[in-house]
Amino acid sequence: MILKDRFESLCLNFTKDKILIEKFWFEIEKKYSGKSRYYHNLQHLENMFEEIDAVRNQIEKFDNISFSIFYHDVIYDPTSKLNEEKSADIAKERLESLDVNNDDIQKVYKQILSTKSHQKSKDEDTNFLLDADLSILGKSSEVYSEYTKQIRKEYSIYPDFLYKPGRKKVLQHFLELESIYKTEFFKNKYETQARENIEFELKSL
Structure with a gap:
């Protein structure tokens, strides 16, 4: 599935505001298409979804992990040590606007933060996210x-x-x-x- 279509389909589970969805998609597309993005770009997201689709039946909250993939590197500055925190903050704000319930927002927030240290989690969905993120290795x-x-x-x-x-x-x-x-x-x-x-x-x- 094309990333844009996947994002729209995901967001439509929570809101019917297509203008808002398009606005958020363009933000993601612009961030991941930055001229200094040689690896942490849209191709990286496509690869992660390809990996995660293969284990879809083992994932409890597929919507959450999908949001985490879209937003986990939305901020990426090689000189910063706060990329994951900033990315998680943006995800939280956007998901609140999409009317995602607070429990799921918190889970997405934690999943994005977990990509900083890549430590094994008690939450298996988070482990699948981390593994997809490192599949390139x-x-x-x-x-x-x-x-x-x-x-x-x-x-x-x-x-x-x-x-x-x-x-x-x-x-x-x-x-x-x-x-x-x-x-x-x-x-x-x-x-x-x-x-x-x-x-x-x-x-x-």
Whole structure:
């Protein structure tokens, strides 16, 4: 499904105000299409939905996880440490305008914040979100290589002597986790390849 159609269909579960829905969609489209977005763009959202659609029958609140995907990187500034908090704040405001009930808004808010540390959650839907977000790590070595180039471009304001130690720290964090993926489905699908990809990248840094 085209992202715009998916977003509209999702929002129509809560409001019939198509003008408001279109306004919110254009905001998402504009944010994810920023000129410095080489990886955290609309393609990233499409990939996440493709992954999450494969486990749809295991997800309790599909509307919530869908909102979380749309908004989790709506704010993305490589120089900021508050991207997830700012993204969650925007999601909360927009979902309130769409008349989503408060419990679900809070769940979406927490799901977006969880993409900051990628720690295993007691909420399995959140774990599926986190795994879809990191699915790129377990793709083929060719796809992974392209991803690393895109990430480097997003951080192009930093010279190598600053970028490489930071990148190493992120990658080593993933390797130190008991498991990169939190759900059995994604663990079986991507864990082995993800570790191989990360170790290969570390050697090149």
